[in-house]
Amino acid sequence: MAEPGLILVTGAGGGVGGVGGKVVALLRQRGRAVRAMAHHDDDRADAPRALGADVVVGDLTRPADVARALDSVQRMFFSMSMAPSYLEATATVATVARAVGDLDALVAISQMTVSQMDALSMSESHHQRLHWLSEQVLNWSGLPVVHVRPTVFLDSGLFTTLAARSIADSGTIRLPFGTGRTSPIASDDVARVVATILTDPGPYIGRVFELTGPRSQDMNGVAEEYARALSRPVSYVDVPWETWAEQVLAGAGLGSYVDEHLATMARLHRENRYDRVTATVEEITGRPAESVEEFVARRSDLFAE
Helix, strand or coil: CCCCCEEEECCCCCCHHHHHHHHHHHHHHCCCCEEEEECCCCHHHHHHHHCCCEEEECCCCCHHHHHHHHCCEEEEEECCCCCCCHHHHHHHHHHHHHHHCCCCEEEEECCHHHHHCCCCCCCCCHHHHHHHHHHHHHHHHCCCEEEEEECCECCCCCCCHHHHHHHHHHCEEEECCCCCEECCECHHHHHHHHHHHHHCCHHHCCCEEEECCCCCEEHHHHHHHHHHHHCCCCEEEECCHHHHHHHHHCCCCCCHHHHHHHHHHHHHHHCCCCCCCCCHHHHHHCCCCCCHHHHHHHCHHHHCC
16 A cells, blocks of 8 residues: 555544554654544643644544544544443444545454454443444444454553552452453553554455464463562462452442443453463564563553552
């Protein structure tokens, strides 16, 4: 494909592990023209503006806002913070892009759980269900779509703020994952994949890419990586799922929608639904995905004693 013109990145103000903002930064480093769409014109919109992106403020469920953001755009990265309106936003983007857009690529972020779902699946969270439905809408749209499905983010509170608190208190990571295996991925690696695809989407159109960290292991193995990165003992404590959902999530103040999603993710880990590993990050970007140990060492400020 030809060198890209203007690239639209939605969700640039945050959310989804901060992938949108990191995609903007990578594309600007490569000299690409970027329009960053944010939901509010606040300090979160200042970062892409400082990078030289054209910042537009709008709501992805409002057709006029989407049409304005798509004006003169050649390629698009569709991402959005977790919200009950996710499916409405997807349908709005798809219909407006078909009506007034001229895209040669639309990269959409989803999640790896979708790979294990079908039309009748109901054991997942409501948000995971919306991701599955949103993929169907984009596929039906006939747009040149690429789906990117990362597994759980290393940047999520499960592996950062919650882990940091329990490591500081007791040298443990307390999660209800049982013996389930997991392969969390850093949002930086997801952003590298998305930016690479947006730069030259030709080989990727119509495909689905599942993204994981470099290895799948139980939480004892994950704790060992924390211990090596922090140079102090860290062990895993399996907390009963009901206790964790009631005590930890209830006190986090994240809201019922997010609570239900995180509680479901924890249960699916316990059921070993996250035991997946791919080499897709390295295959697309030429560099392996970051390990848990590398991520924790890089973000050691989060885990200071």
